[in-house]
Amino acid sequence: xxxxxxxxxxxxxxxxxxxxxxxxxxxxxxxxxxxxxxxxxxxxxxxxxxxxxxxxxxxxxxxxxxxxxxxxxxxxxxxxxxxxxxxxxxxxxxxxxxxxxxxxxxxxxxxxxxxxxxxxxxxxxxxxxxxxxxxxxx
Numbered sequence: 001x002x003x004x005x006x007x008x009x010x011x012x013x014x015x016x017x018x019x020x021x022x023x024x025x026x027x028x029x030x031x032x033x034x035x036x037x038x039x040x041x042x043x044x045x046x047x048x049x050x051x052x053x054x055x056x057x058x059x060x061x062x063x064x065x066x067x068x069x070x071x072x073x074x075x076x077x078x079x080x081x082x083x084x085x086x087x088x089x090x091x092x093x094x095x096x097x098x099x100x101x102x103x104x105x106x107x108x109x110x111x112x113x114x115x116x117x118x119x120x121x122x123x124x125x126x127x128x129x130x131x132x133x134x135x136x137x138x
Contacts, residue, residue, distance in 0.1 A: 073097045077135065080126025088115035100132035 072095040075086040092111045094100050100108075105120040105128075112118050123129070 071096065073135070075100065075132075078126075078128055078131045080122065080128060084116055085112075085118070088112050088118075091115050097132040097136040101129055101136050103129060105129065 072090070075081050075089055075095070075097075076083060078097075078100075081089070089095070089100065089112070092115070094103065094108075105123040108128075109118055109120040109123055
């Protein structure tokens with residue numbers, strides 16, 4: 001009888017505490033938009049973040065120039081590159097087999113990650129770089 005009473009008491013106290021914490025969280029959730037407004041109003045409007053040029057932007061500009069001078073290839077001819085990957089490659093400035101052949105799988109995956117879900121392992125498994133190099137030679 002003692003165990004049943006103890007277990008019921010522990011269960012009751014646990015449920016009570018859970019209900020109280022849930023009530024506090026709900027009450028806090030209703031106040032959250034007000035806090036957001038307060039935080040935003042504390043930020044001075046005149047202080048803006050200065051734009052910091054990154055070296056990657058310079059590299060992409062160079063690649064864009066290369067892309068304009070070279071004819072665009074159908075990258076879907078490479079096994080493992082479908083229409084979505086081909087579009088993502090074009091968005092990062094890789095539109096020819098020659099450009100793809102010059103890429104590093106890790107760097108390429110990192111740049112493509114902004115547009116599609118991919119890792120360097122997939123690029124290596126399908127040998128995108130090797131296939132592109134062979135097609136660039138023909």
